[in-house]
Amino acid sequence: MKNIIHILRAEKRLSQAALAEKVGVSRQAINAVETGKHDPSLALAFKIAHAFDKTIEDIFTMDP
Amino acid sequence: MGPSSTSEAKAYFGRMIFISILYTLSVIGVNLLDAAQDLSQPVRIGLSILPVIPAFFMLLAILAFVRSWDEVQQRILTEGALIGSALVGFGTFTYGWMQGAIDLPPIHASFILPMLILATWLSSVVIKRRYV
Numbered sequence: 001m002k003n004i005i006h007i008l009r010a011e012k013r014l015s016q017a018a019l020a021e022k023v024g025v026s027r028q029a030i031n032a033v034e035t036g037k038h039d040p041s042l043a044l045a046f047k048i049a050h051a052f053d054k055t056i057e058d059i060f061t062m063d064p
Numbered sequence: 065m066g067p068s069s070t071s072e073a074k075a076y077f078g079r080m081i082f083i084s085i086l087y088t089l090s091v092i093g094v095n096l097l098d099a100a101q102d103l104s105q106p107v108r109i110g111l112s113i114l115p116v117i118p119a120f121f122m123l124l125a126i127l128a129f130v131r132s133w134d135e136v137q138q139r140i141l142t143e144g145a146l147i148g149s150a151l152v153g154f155g156t157f158t159y160g161w162m163q164g165a166i167d168l169p170p171i172h173a174s175f176i177l178p179m180l181i182l183a184t185w186l187s188s189v190v191i192k193r194r195y196v
Contacts, residue, residue, distance in 0.1 A: 026133075026137060028137070032196060038136050041135050
């Protein structure tokens with residue numbers, strides 16, 4: 001699964017640690033999701049989308 | 065661990081210190097009683113499994129702490145536990161077969177749990193490098 005978290009973070013000038021605190025996970029978890037090493041649960045995907053005022057589909061897309 | 069994990073970590077370490085003290089006292093107490101008294105077989109069996117009780121509470125404390133982690137950390141530990149269990153399982157299984165072929169010293173069964181914990185921890189450290 002691909003995502004645009006790094007772009008959204010850059011737009012909002014948000015560090016991984018700040019986003020992690022916002023969604024209630026570790027910085028390592030945000031890094032793992034952002035780099036595609038971990039596909040987030042639906043709950044975490046919703047929290048990340050909510051943090052950027054976006055929908056899940058805006059942020060996450062399936063790899064072809 | 066998430067932002068609320070600091071209080072969870074403090075509670076966990078507090079519980080583990082308390083349980084470790086109970087465990088140490090139970091092991092010392094059991095050995096002293098067993099050596100000093102001429103105890104009946106049922107009492108000896110009861111005393112011998114006494115250290116298992118704090119060890120069980122240790123497991124509950126670990127479980128409560130792990131449940132406070134986020135999904136990536138839980139995934140790392142789950143994979144670590146799986147690989148650690150496989151390593152200890154296959155290791156002791158292989159050792160058991162080798163004992164039939166060559167003269168190897170027996171392994172005390174009480175070493176299995178510490179070996180599982182150590183193997184899980186080591187595996188988790190290696191697996192963590194894949195995710196972070």
